[in-house]
Amino acid sequence: MDGNASAPRFPLPSEIADAPGAEGWRSMYPYFTRFQPDDDKRFWFYNSMHFPEPMPAFDTITAEVPYSAIGANTARVFVFPTTLGIEHRIVNGRVYITANPVTDPDEIGRRAAVFGERAGYYYENWDTLYQGWKMRIKGLIDEITSITVPELPEFDDAAVVTESRGVAQNHYVRENFHRCIDLFSVMWHHHTEFLMLGYGAYVVFFQFCKQAFPEISDQAVARMVAGIDVIMYRPDDELRGLARLAVETGVDDLFTEGCSPPAVLAALAERGEGGQRWLSAFERARDPWFNVSTGDGFYHHHRSWADDLTVPFAALPRYVAQVRDGMLADRPTEALRAERDRIASSYRDLLGSDEEKAAFDQMLGLCRVVFPYVEDHKFYCEHWFTSQFFARIREFGALLARSGVLAEAEDVFQLHHTEVDQALSDVMLAWAAGAPPVGASHFRPIVAERKRILEALRGWSPPPALGPVPEALNDPAVHMLWGVTQQTIEAWLRPAEGEVRGVGASSGVVEGPARVLTDVNQIGEVRDGEILVCPVTAPSWAPVFGKIRAAVSDIGGSMSHAAIVAREYGMPAVVGTGDATKRISTGQRVRVDGDRGIVQVIA
Amino acid sequence: MTQLFTCWTAEVGAADAARAGGKAAALGELARAGLPVPRGFVITTAAFLLHMDGVDPDGAARGALVALAADDLAGIARAAAGLRARVVGQALPPEVAAEIAPACAALGDGPVAVRSSATLEDSAEASFAGLQDTYLAVRGTGAVLDRVRACWASLYNDESIAYRRRQGTGEDGLAMGVVVQPMLDPRSAGVMFTRSPVTGDRSVVAIEGTWGLGSALVGGEVTPDSFTVSKVTGEITGRRVGVKLRVHSFTPNGQGISATPMPFALRRSACLSDDEARALAQTGRQVEDHYGAPQDIEWALLGDGPCHPALHADLADRIVLLQSRPETVWAARDRAPIASQQVKASDHVLARFRRAL
DSSP, X not given: OXXXXXXXXXXXXXXXXXXXXXXXXXXXXXXXXXXXXXGGGSOEEEOTTTOOSOOOTGGGHHHHHHHHHHXXXXXXXXXXXXXXXXXXXXXXXXXXXXXXXXOOHHHHHHHHHHHHHHHHHHHHTHHHHHHXXXXXXXXXXXXXXXXOOOOOOSSOOTHHHHTXXXXXXXXXXXXXXXXXXXXXXXXXXXXHHHHHHHHHHHHHHHHXXXXXXXXXXXXXXXXXXXXXXXXXXHHHHHHHHHHHHHHHTTOGGGOOTTOOHHHHHHHHXXXXXXXXXXXXXXXXXHHHHTXXXXXXXXXXXXXXXXXXXXXXXXXXXXXXXXXXXXXXXXXXXXXXXXXXXXXXXXXXXXXXXXXXXXXXHHHHHHXXXXXXXXXXXXXXXXXXXXXXXXXXXXXXXXXXXXXXXXXXXXXXXXXXXXXXXXXXXXXXXXXXHTSOOSHHHHHHHHHHHXXXXXXXXXXXXXXXXXXXXXXXXXXXXXXXXXXXXXXXXXHHHSOOTTEEEOEEEEXXXXXXXXXXXXXXXXXXXXXXXOEEEESOOOGGGGGGGGTOSEEEESSOOTTSHHHHHHHHHTOOEEEOOSSHHHHOOTTOEEEEETTXXXXXXXX | OOOSSEEEGGGOOGGGHHHHOHHHHHHHHHHHTTOOOOOOEEEOHHHHHHHHHHHSTTSHHHHHHHTSOTTOHHHHHHHHHHHHHHHHHXXXXXXXXXXXXXXHHHHOSSOEEXXXXXXXXXXXXXXXXXXXXXXXXXOSHHHHHHHHHHHHHGGGOHHHHHHHHHHTOOSTTOOEEEEEEEOXXXXXXXXXXXXXXXXXXXXEEEEEEEESOTHHXXXXXXXXXXXXXXXXXXXXXXXXXXXXXXXXXXXXXXXXEEEEEOOHHHHTSOSSOHHHHHHHHHHHHHHHHHHTSOEEEEEEEOOOSSSSOOSOSSGGGGEEEEEEEEOOTGGGOOOOOSOOOOSSTHHHHHHHHTSOO
C-alpha cells in the first residue's frame, strides 16, 4: 500500500461484516477456517474458480481435504523450492485462500536440491507412474462404490453368529462412514500427486512461447498441447452413440423434447428386441460414463447424470433428430490432430535458431507426456469418484432420516463431517440400546437454521480479494492453478462499467443474445445462435455446444472444460469471469471477445 | 512491351533494381509471384540517365554533392534546389516522351499514380522510406510527363541527399525509375508488417489502416485502426480502433488528392472486418514466404460499399499490394536464444522452479 487514502484497496478480513440475516454463519464451519487477527497482514483472494457459491457445512470437506493434500505434496513430498502450501479461510460462506511462498534464498536452495531428485524421478518415469496412478484411482473408485450403509434391522444377520464374526452391524456405521472420508482424503492425495508437476511442465512451455512470441494467445499455446483422445469427450460421445442406436433400432420416436426418463425407459422395455438392445447399450454407457457431475465436483448438489437422467435425456432428442437428418458428425479426431500438429510445427518454424527449436521440442514433448493426466484426472477424481462419494454420504443421510435424526436424507449435507460422525454415534447407540436416537431435537433446528443462513449468504457479493495488495505475486501454485497474476489484481482493483472481464479461453469475437443458465438441467431452453452464460461447464454440458455461438462462464481457466470444448468448436469463450451470470440477463445483447477475455453488454 | 525506356511492371523482377528502381523491381517481383499488384508501366532508369545527360552533362553537379557533409544542411539545400530546378526545367528527351504517351493510353484515361522508384530504395539494409516523391491522381499525359520529371528531381530532395551522406552512399550509379499505375479508389488502405513492429514477434502480422487512400495514414494525418493477426491460427490478438478525423480521396475531375473531414459515422468505426484483416494477413504471409524474410507492405482494399462497389465477390480478390520492402528494424537486432537444449526435457522445468516465478 502506498498510503494514499484514495488509492483503491481491498478490504481487510477484519473489516468484513456479517451478511445481513446470516449472522450465525460461523457455527457452520470449523474453527480453523476463521480469519485470525494476523491474517489482516496477508493477501487473500476469493477462490471463485472452485467455490462459486456459499458452502454448505458438509461441502467444506472439498476445501479442507484438497488443501491438506496439495500442500502436503508441494511443501513436504516434492519439496517445491519456492512454495509451501495453501491456507484457506471461510467468511460469509465463501472460501478465501493464500499461498505461502518461500523467499529466503538459502531455504530455496536447500529445498531445490530435494525437489530436483524427487520431481525428476516423476518426470522421468511419468508414463509408468501414471499407469499405476490410474490403477490406484480405479481401485479407490471401486471401493467407494462398494461401501454399504448398514441397515440396522431388528435382529442382526445370523452370520454374525454362525461365522462368529463377533462384531455387530452398528459398528460398521461408523467404520464405513470413516472409510468414505478416508477414501476421499486418499483420492485427493493422489489427485494432487501429479497436479503441480503436470501444470508445471505446461507453465514452462507456456512461458517459453510467450517469450519467443510475445503476442501469442494463451489458447494458441493450449492448442499445441491439447490431447485428442481426451476422456472428457467420452460421455458426450456415448450419448451420440445412443442416439444413433435409437434410430438404428427404430425406437427413436420415444425421444422427444421434454420426455421423461422413467417413462422412456419403461416404454423401451415394451419395444421388443430393439428396445432391449438400446437398454443394454444404455446400461453399458451409464457405468462409468454417466458419472459426470453437472458442476466441478465441489458441491453435493452438483448431481451426476447417473443420479439425474434428465440431463442426458434432454440432449438425446436433439442428437436423435440430427441422426435422422444425417447431420450428426463424430469428432473429427484426425483433422484435429493434424491441425494441432500444424500449429506446433508452424510456431517451431518461426523460432530463431536450432537451439531454440531443440528446447521447444523438449518442452512440448514433456507437455504431451504429462497432459493425459492434466486433462483426464478430473473425470476420475472430481467426477467419477466424487459422484460416488456424495452418493454414499447421501445414503448415510438416508439412514439418519430413517432413524428420525434428520427430516430428509439431503439434510446430511448441512452438517460438517465431524457432526455427521456424532449423529451416527447417536444412531448406533440408539440401535444398541433399543431406544430412539435423541438427535432429532438437536440437529433438526440446526439444519433448518443453516438452510436459512445459506439463503441469506447467497445475497452477499464477496470482494475478489482481501488484505494488502502484494508487491509481487510469485507463487507458482496461484499462478498455475488459478491464473491469478499482478494484472488480475489490478483488474480487481479497478472494475470497468458495463463490462465483464475474464480469461480469453478461445478466440474470436461474436455478438448475440445471452442465455443465462444457472443449472445444466435448463439446457433445453437454449436456442440456436445464443450466447451461453453459465456458472461453470462440465462434460455434461457438452450437448449444448452444438447450438451456441459463444460461451461465458463464471468459473474456469484456460484449461477448463468450457475452454477446451469451445476451442474445438472454434467458438469464442471467456471463462473465469466471477459473476457473469449475475451481471448479464437472458435476452441482453452481448459481445464476447474471446481474444481479450471481455464480455460487453450492448443492449 | 519492353522498349528502351519503358516496360510493363510485370516484366521486371527483384534482380532489376538497377534498371527499374527498387519499388518497381519489388512490384514486378510480386506480380511474377502471382500476388495482387495493380498493372502499370515503368519508366526505366535509362530514361532518367538520358535526361540527366542533358541536365548535368559532365556529372559535375552530382559529383559536387558527394563533397557535402551530412550535417551541412544549408549547403545541401542550396545545391539541391539548383539541381532540382534544372531537372524539372529541362525538356523531356523526345524519345522518352514518345514511349510514355502510348503506355499511358494503354492504361486508359483514368487518373494514375506516378511513383518514384530509386535504385537504392527498399533494399534489405536501408529503406530510404518516403524520401522520394509520389504523385497521386494525375490526369492526362501532359501532367504525367511533368510528374515524371518531378519524381526524378525528388532524388535530389534535401532529406534524400542528407540521408545518403549519413549512409556514406555515393552519387555514382544512382538513378531513378518511375512507376505509373492506374489510380485506385480503395475503400480502406494502409500498411502491414509481417512481424510485430512493437515486439518483433514473427508469428503475427501487424496491420494499420484507415478509410480511403492510404496516404492519410502514411502521412500521419490519422490515428489508424490497428489489428494484430496470428499467422498461425488466424486469431486476432490485438484490435484497436483509432479516431480517424481526415480522409484522403481524389475528386473525379481534378488533379491530385484532397484531404477532407472524415464522415462522423466512420471516424470511430473499424476500417476492416475481422475477415478482411485475416485475409490481408494471409496475403502478407504469402509475400513474406516469397521473399523468405519479414516484409513491410502497403496495401489497399477495393470495393464493398455504396461508393465502392465490389469488383469481385471473393475477398482475396479485393486486396491489392502497392509496395513491399524488407523489414529493416528488427532484422538488424540479434537476440540471444531464449532456451537451449538440456540433457533431459524435465531439466527445463526443474530449472524454472528453482527460482520464483
